[in-house]
Each structure stands twice: as C-alpha cells, then as structure tokens.
Amino acid sequence: MKTAHIEKIIEKYLKKEKTQSAILVNGVWGSGKTFYLKSQLKEIIKNNNLEVMYISLNGISSIENLEHKLFLHFIPKLGENQNDLVKSITNISTNIANATTKLLFRTEATDLLKGSTVKSFNFKKYCICLDDLERCKIPIDELIGYLSEFTEHKHTKCIILADEEKIKKQKSNKQLAHKYDEIKEKVISRVLNYDPELLDIFPKLIEKYKSKRIFYKFLNESQTFIVAVFKEQKLKNLRNIIFYLDILEAVYPNIKNADHKYIEEVLLSTAIFSLEFKNGNLTSKDSNDFKEFGNFNKDWFSRIASNFLNDKSDKPRKKSNPELFYDRYLTNRIDQYFFYPSIYKFVLSGYLDNKKLKKN
Structure with missing residues (x-):
C-alpha cells in the first residue's frame, strides 16, 4: 500500500469520534515502520490535536509492565491542570506534592497506580502507539483483551506496529499464534500493509x-x-x-x-x-x-x-x-x-x- 493511502486512512480514523478499534500497520522487520511513525505519522497525529504516547512492546512480559509504561507518560503532566489526572492522583494520596514525591522516587510506580487507576486517566488527548507487537511477551489474547478496555470502552485512538508473519510463526504458544487472525478482530479494525518505495x-x-x-x-x-x-x-x-x-x-x-x-x-x-x-x-x-x-x-x-x-x-x-x-x-x-x-x-x-x- 502506498504511504499516501496509509496516511489518508489514519487521518480519517483520527478524526472520527468515538472509535472502538485500533489500526495496525504491518511490515517486515527493518522496513522502517518506527521511522515512518516518528517522521510522518507523528505529525498527522499532532495535527489532529492528539499527543503521541509511544511504547515499544519489546520484552514486555506482563500487563503490569505495560501499565507502568503507560503511567510514566503522565509524570510530566503532574504539574498541569488536568482534572481527570488530578482526580486519579488524589484518590491515592492527600495532596499532589506528596503524590509527586512518591511517584518520582518509588521504584515500583505500579504499587500506586495499578489496573483501574491507570485506566481512569484521561486518554482522550492521546493516541497510543504500540510498537513491536511481535516481540511482546504477553500472551496475545491477554494483550488484546487489555487493549479493548481503551479502544472499545474509552474510544482511545490506538495505532499498533507489527510484523504479522513473525507473530504467526512464533514457536511458543503455537495455538494462540495460529488463532491470531481471530483474536485480533476484537481490537483491530483494519490492517495497513507498509511496503514503502x-x-x-x-x-x-x-x-x-x-x-x-x-x-x-x-x-x-x-x-x-x-x-x-x-x-x-x-x-x-x-x-x-x-x-x-x-x-x-x-x-x-x-x-x-x-x-x-x-x-x-x-x-x-x-x-x-x-x-x-x-x-x-x-x-x-x-x-x-x-x-x-x-x-x-x-x-x-x-x-x-x-x-x-x-x-x-x-x-x-x-x-x-x-x-x-x-x-x-x-x-x-x-x-x-x-x-x-x-x-x-x-x-x-x-x-x-x-x-x-x-x-x-
């Protein structure tokens, strides 16, 4: 697929209100998907008044690890006037200053912000970009189920980068790899094949x-x-x-x-x-x-x-x-x-x- 066509489809997706799915950009290893995201798609996301929340799934082995990564994106926002974020933090500690101290100096940030707390953040201003799906250690059905909390229930914009052939050929967890096409339908509405000239x-x-x-x-x-x-x-x-x-x-x-x-x-x-x-x-x-x-x-x-x-x-x-x-x-x-x-x-x-x- 031509990159111009990919960009038009993604822009239409970003403009649509209350989306309930993610878009997957599929390409072989080393084809430049990450480079394309950071050099081209990032600008399209920003032009649609969304911030890029980029996370590599490489080596992530549990939902807790992923939540920790998601949470770290909010640390720079602690001093800003974001009502939903402030509400989430104050549910855990008595004041923002105390919460900030804990968050910055505790090694286990997910001790403070787990599961439902992370999900309670306001993701409306973000587009979550998940890279290296094929390198993720979380079972694919568990990961897809977790992502559906954001895409289906919170209408969060999500772009996933992957090499689908690598996923389907995975030696570990062959049963899930074989059922990948069926599992992904729960979250991914469209696969865009990236093969640039x-x-x-x-x-x-x-x-x-x-x-x-x-x-x-x-x-x-x-x-x-x-x-x-x-x-x-x-x-x-x-x-x-x-x-x-x-x-x-x-x-x-x-x-x-x-x-x-x-x-x-x-x-x-x-x-x-x-x-x-x-x-x-x-x-x-x-x-x-x-x-x-x-x-x-x-x-x-x-x-x-x-x-x-x-x-x-x-x-x-x-x-x-x-x-x-x-x-x-x-x-x-x-x-x-x-x-x-x-x-x-x-x-x-x-x-x-x-x-x-x-x-x-």
Whole structure:
C-alpha cells in the first residue's frame, strides 16, 4: 500500500469520534515502520490535536509492565491542570506534592497506580502507539483483551506496529499464534500493509545529514544510483541502508573531489560489503582476508564460464561462493566494480585508513 493511502486512512480514523478499534500497520522487520511513525505519522497525529504516547512492546512480559509504561507518560503532566489526572492522583494520596514525591522516587510506580487507576486517566488527548507487537511477551489474547478496555470502552485512538508473519510463526504458544487472525478482530479494525518505495523514503533517511550541507548535497545527487543498487537486491531492511549511509559519511571526505567513475566504484563497493556484512556473510574476523574480492572482472567471469562449458561431467555442478557473489552483485555492474581494501576493512572492522583509501 502506498504511504499516501496509509496516511489518508489514519487521518480519517483520527478524526472520527468515538472509535472502538485500533489500526495496525504491518511490515517486515527493518522496513522502517518506527521511522515512518516518528517522521510522518507523528505529525498527522499532532495535527489532529492528539499527543503521541509511544511504547515499544519489546520484552514486555506482563500487563503490569505495560501499565507502568503507560503511567510514566503522565509524570510530566503532574504539574498541569488536568482534572481527570488530578482526580486519579488524589484518590491515592492527600495532596499532589506528596503524590509527586512518591511517584518520582518509588521504584515500583505500579504499587500506586495499578489496573483501574491507570485506566481512569484521561486518554482522550492521546493516541497510543504500540510498537513491536511481535516481540511482546504477553500472551496475545491477554494483550488484546487489555487493549479493548481503551479502544472499545474509552474510544482511545490506538495505532499498533507489527510484523504479522513473525507473530504467526512464533514457536511458543503455537495455538494462540495460529488463532491470531481471530483474536485480533476484537481490537483491530483494519490492517495497513507498509511496503514503502525506497525512492520515496530515501529523502527522509538522509534528512539527518542536512546540517552537513556538502555531504547532504552529494547524497541527493547520488540517490538515483544508490537506490538502484539497493533495489536490485530487493532490500526491505532500512537499517542496512542507514548503516551504509553512516559508512559513506566517513568515506566521503576522501572522494569528494574524485572523478565520477571512482565515486561510483566507491558507492557500489561500499554498498556491496555493507550488505554482505549486515547479512552475516562476512564478519569482523574477515577484515584481513580479501578472499577473491580483488580478482573480479570480466576476464574472471569469462574463465569461469569457459571452465563450465568445457566440463564434460554429467554430475550437477554446485556454484562456488565467488560465483554466487558475482551473480548476486556484479552480473550487470562489473564495469562499475573495483575492490577497495581500505573500504572493505572499514566496513568489517570499523577502522578507516584514510591514507590507504586515497592511495587506492
């Protein structure tokens, strides 16, 4: 689904009075759902006069843990004139000052504010955004039942981020994972599939470099080439691109005055080895082992093809790791490939030898 369509649906949901359900944004791990929420959807929520109450469900193992997280969002509001909140606090202690002291210095905040007390807060001005549903340790039926207290009975706006495939494939509690589709209907009215076009999201990914004006301009000018390389790999994990951009930031001062051909070589080489490293095909232990990476060129491929054609054996032939690497990255880009040992070592080890890169 296009992001523009997701935003229209969510805006319509936020404007609707007395909603009784949540919306789930579904996407694979690393696809940028959290980034999308914080960079795009957050503004839409604020423009509808709601505050974002963001909570990651990662590792949360009980409803009490979740209530504690919900409650912590209200601490900054203790000094403000919010009648519903004041009423909740004064039910527990004699005055606001005393309550504030207890809340800020007791380690178990949920000793003071449990269950019904947390639910008695005024959530009308908030949109609860729950991230990492697939990483939550609370049984899914228990969590959904708890959320229905807010969505169905209090008409609280709620946006949930998840990778539904991960939930359905969970090894623990298989029965509940199998019944996930049935259980979620109690709270979730609509699932919006987030699968952004890289060309659309790339400008957002590089915004953090705006203060570094020259590098930011370079990224804008290079985005067509960079996006094309990653699209060829059908990349869905934006964390890999973020890692690549950070590597490129350190490399850039050495190439900013270089010929266009060298710049493309560096962009491609950095992308390839960033992906190999992040996908686990290379590790830091390989930083001094250049393997076959310095030998790839058209002649190398011609020799491999010739050997294959001259092989009269009837046995099925398994491709070597170098051949698989060539197929993966270089079939259509061998003219742009050059092996830079200094970049290879930097990606794998974290140490960049600027003198060697310039020499390369």
